[in-house]
Amino acid sequence: MNKNSGVPKKIPAFAVKRLFLYHRALMESRGQEIISSDELSRLTRCSAAQIRKDLTYFGQFGTPGRGYYLEALKKHLTEILGINQDWSVALIGLGNLGRALLTYEGFKTQGFKIAAVFDNDPEKIGMRYQGVFVSDMSRFKKIIQAYNIKIAIMAVPPTEAQEIVNQLSATGIEGILNFVPYQIHAPENIRLLNIDMAIELGLLSYHMTHSESWSEQSDLFNNN
Amino acid sequence: MNKNSGVPKKIPAFAVKRLFLYHRALMESRGQEIISSDELSRLTRCSAAQIRKDLTYFGQFGTPGRGYYLEALKKHLTEILGINQDWSVALIGLGNLGRALLTYEGFKTQGFKIAAVFDNDPEKIGMRYQGVFVSDMSRFKKIIQAYNIKIAIMAVPPTEAQEIVNQLSATGIEGILNFVPYQIHAPENIRLLNIDMAIELGLLSYHMTHSESWSEQSDLFNNN
DNA sequence: ACATCACTGTGAAAATAATCTCAAATATGT
DNA sequence: ACATATTTGAGATTATTTTCACAGTGATGT
Numbered sequence: 001m002n003k004n005s006g007v008p009k010k011i012p013a014f015a016v017k018r019l020f021l022y023h024r025a026l027m028e029s030r031g032q033e034i035i036s037s038d039e040l041s042r043l044t045r046c047s048a049a050q051i052r053k054d055l056t057y058f059g060q061f062g063t064p065g066r067g068y069y070l071e072a073l074k075k076h077l078t079e080i081l082g083i084n085q086d087w088s089v090a091l092i093g094l095g096n097l098g099r100a101l102l103t104y105e106g107f108k109t110q111g112f113k114i115a116a117v118f119d120n121d122p123e124k125i126g127m128r129y130q131g132v133f134v135s136d137m138s139r140f141k142k143i144i145q146a147y148n149i150k151i152a153i154m155a156v157p158p159t160e161a162q163e164i165v166n167q168l169s170a171t172g173i174e175g176i177l178n179f180v181p182y183q184i185h186a187p188e189n190i191r192l193l194n195i196d197m198a199i200e201l202g203l204l205s206y207h208m209t210h211s212e213s214w215s216e217q218s219d220l221f222n223n224n
Numbered sequence: 225m226n227k228n229s230g231v232p233k234k235i236p237a238f239a240v241k242r243l244f245l246y247h248r249a250l251m252e253s254r255g256q257e258i259i260s261s262d263e264l265s266r267l268t269r270c271s272a273a274q275i276r277k278d279l280t281y282f283g284q285f286g287t288p289g290r291g292y293y294l295e296a297l298k299k300h301l302t303e304i305l306g307i308n309q310d311w312s313v314a315l316i317g318l319g320n321l322g323r324a325l326l327t328y329e330g331f332k333t334q335g336f337k338i339a340a341v342f343d344n345d346p347e348k349i350g351m352r353y354q355g356v357f358v359s360d361m362s363r364f365k366k367i368i369q370a371y372n373i374k375i376a377i378m379a380v381p382p383t384e385a386q387e388i389v390n391q392l393s394a395t396g397i398e399g400i401l402n403f404v405p406y407q408i409h410a411p412e413n414i415r416l417l418n419i420d421m422a423i424e425l426g427l428l429s430y431h432m433t434h435s436e437s438w439s440e441q442s443d444l445f446n447n448n
Numbered sequence: 449a450c451a452t453c454a455c456t457g458t459g460a461a462a463a464t465a466a467t468c469t470c471a472a473a474t475a476t477g478t
Numbered sequence: 479a480c481a482t483a484t485t486t487g488a489g490a491t492t493a494t495t496t497t498c499a500c501a502g503t504g505a506t507g508t
Contacts, residue, residue: 065474100324106422198330288503
């Protein structure tokens with residue numbers, strides 16, 4: 001029926017997130033030709049059945065009686081998740097968090113490269129950090145289009161965030177990874193994904209004090 | 225039936241996460257006595273019905289025909305989420321990300337205070353950063369117990385992460401907010417919550433290139 | 449006092465996601 | 479060539495979460 005025929009219709013949002021987890025676990029695995037869903041289950045703490053089902057949303061990659069060929073599966077996941085292609089991203093805001101994100105190794109390994117940095121501090125504009133030139137925010141459009149940037153990482157003070165998102169709308173940016181702990185409203189043409197570290201910490205503490213009423217295998221704790 | 229009778233049995237994990245969102249939106253609201261689920265819906269992009277249902281997991285806070293008294297609801301959420309109490313947390317790893325987390329304002333506003341910092345760089349040990357003393361990791365137990373710390377934020381190199389988690393097990397730490405992009409296995413007595421910034425970025429790019437096959441109102445994008 | 453309006457709280461229905469099961473497929477050993 | 483052991487793939491089942499729809503409730507105006 002659905003043997004690799006393009007992209008199937010309904011893929012659970014969570015399945016994709018888990019696929020990234022599987023991918024990472026596979027990348028950490030070395031020196032074996034084959035890996036079974038059961039082994040991968042132990043590595044990721046996802047059930048073997050779930051792993052198999054998640055994979056079948058995208059095709060048939062396994063060999064019954066054997067398992068999955070490690071390198072082949074890595075390759076498939078890399079393609080499915082789009083990690084094979086490189087992305088140029090813009091970093092907006094070069095405060096403490098911004099500087100940390102600029103040097104963050106994790107982005108590079110997934111093909112993300114910070115190609116442009118924006119700030120509105122005159123002291124920083126014109127400087128280079130980690131080899132990347134810092135531009136004034138008034139030059140958003142020109143630079144984002146010049147580098148064909150589709151994704152922005154936002155780490156600015158809360159008061160500035162909404163205005164920046166509004167401005168980004170006209171630049172060709174299609175997605176924003178937002179670290180600003182403030183409720184932002186994104187225009188239609190932009191996808192906004194929030195990482196709120198304070199909320200995560202709050203969630204952890206809530207969970208610690210209320211573990212009884214919370215299913216042990218909560219998604220929040222397995223898939224994040 | 226279940227009128228404030230302690231904590232109800234089954235609360236969806238996501239409901240709690242959304243409660244944090246509601247709380248933040250309320251904190252950003254000023255100058256009105258009452259707010260309706262409909263107004264809060266516009267602020268948070270969660271449906272009004274969902275807001276009402278989420279709230280009723282914890283009690284009845286509204287007034288039919290009116291809405292919710294803003295200050296009273298803030299207070300209730302603050303209590304439910306445990307934001308009224310202060311938490312001392314430990315920061316492990318004082319690299320670029322660690323330093324950014326040390327100065328992150330978002331934690332403070334939710335009652336989290338970084339009371340101890342650990343690193344194994346001799347250059348940093350013994351120094352003060354942001355007024356907090358940096359200790360050697362060999363002194364985990366003593367310091368964590370002295371400050372009655374229950375939560376650790378981990379931002380160390382991937383190779384060290386698992387070993388540190390193993391060590392934390394004996395210190396009284398009950399929860400870890402992990403920023404290390406590596407599959408960590410936590411012992412029974414520790415709750416591990418991962419924030420993988422690279423995966424989030426990957427998820428965003430996947431979503432951008434596959435928006436058709438993805439429900440617009442995906443949880444991953446609304447509740448994070 | 450009564451009618452009207454507005455909005456909550458909640459059971460029921462729908463949608464979504466996870467788990468269970470097992471037939472089918474493949475390798476391995478005899 | 480056949481029996482056995484293993485593991486996938488996927489339909490069926492179960493569980494969970496969200497949405498729907500409206501009865502019930504408090505406020506307001508006449």
